[in-house]
Amino acid sequence: LAKTTQPISMDSYEGQEVNITCSHNNIATNDYITWYQQFPSQGPRFIIQGYKTKVTNEVASLFIPADRKSSTLSLPRVSLSDTAVYYCLVGPGLIGGNTPLVFGKGTRLSVIA
Amino acid sequence: GAVVSQHPSWVICKSGTSVKIECRSLDFQATTMFWYRQFPKQSLMLMATSNEGSKATYEQGVEKDKFLINHASLTLSTLTVTSAHPEDSSFYICSARDPGVLSDTQYFGPGTRLTVL
Numbered sequence: 229l230a231k232t233t234q235p236i237s238m239d240s241y242e243g244q245e246v247n248i249t250c251s252h253n254n255i256a257t258n259d260y261i262t263w264y265q266q267f268p269s270q271g272p273r274f275i276i277q278g279y280k281t282k283v284t285n286e287v288a289s290l291f292i293p294a295d296r297k298s299s300t301l302s303l304p305r306v307s308l309s310d311t312a313v314y315y316c317l318v319g320p321g322l323i324g325g326n327t328p329l330v331f332g333k334g335t336r337l338s339v340i341a
Numbered sequence: 342g343a344v345v346s347q348h349p350s351w352v353i354c355k356s357g358t359s360v361k362i363e364c365r366s367l368d369f370q371a372t373t374m375f376w377y378r379q380f381p382k383q384s385l386m387l388m389a390t391s392n393e394g395s396k397a398t399y400e401q402g403v404e405k406d407k408f409l410i411n412h413a414s415l416t417l418s419t420l421t422v423t424s425a426h427p428e429d430s431s432f433y434i435c436s437a438r439d440p441g442v443l444s445d446t447q448y449f450g451p452g453t454r455l456t457v458l
Contacts, residue, residue, distance in 0.1 A: 271347075
């Protein structure tokens with residue numbers, strides 16, 4: 229599975245847009261990019277998944293450049309409740325499937341009032 | 342979406358005792374379940390992959406005789422920490438695979454906090 233690199237931590241004020249970038253230089257042709265959110269003492273929660281270009285859902289947007297060597301998770305107008313750890317994962321196929329998800333260190337986002 | 346539950350949500354035990362943690366898929370049949378461990382301020386680390394009706398596959402460095410995994414049905418997998426010691430205190434999380442018709446997805450349980458005194 230492709231290794232990912234993310235910033236260890238980020239701070240943001242409420243109402244701002246937050247962009248978290250993940251590097252995955254060794255991404256394979258059949259790899260998808262998936263982002264999870266984890267609150268303290270809870271299991272990870274799926275946020276968004278994409279293969280190329282841009283994906284948007286009710287929670288976030290995912291931007292993937294043409295070379296797919298990086299991706300950016302964009303959280304619009306964050307609130308205090310968005311304070312969490314965000315994980316970028318790269319792996320074959322759709323969300324997980326029969327392949328165990330390998331988590332990197334993640335990015336600890338702190339939203340400040 | 343699909344729901345995965347874990348029981349108990351937290352447990353405190355004495356050193357040397359065994360603790361069983363259950364992972365259930367509530368509204369789907371999970372052919373594969375995964376067990377993770379997470380220490381404070383650290384990421385999730387995969388411990389083992391459990392397939393219904395067969396032996397679990399353990400990651401390197403995880404003692405299979407200490408962390409017993411049983412996946413006896415399509416909706417239940419159990420992790421038993423045998424002869425627990427304080428260094429086994431951690432947050433244990435399972436995920437279950439739903440090989441649905443429209444998508445093949447993993448769902449995570451809420452986790453179980455184990456504290457060994």
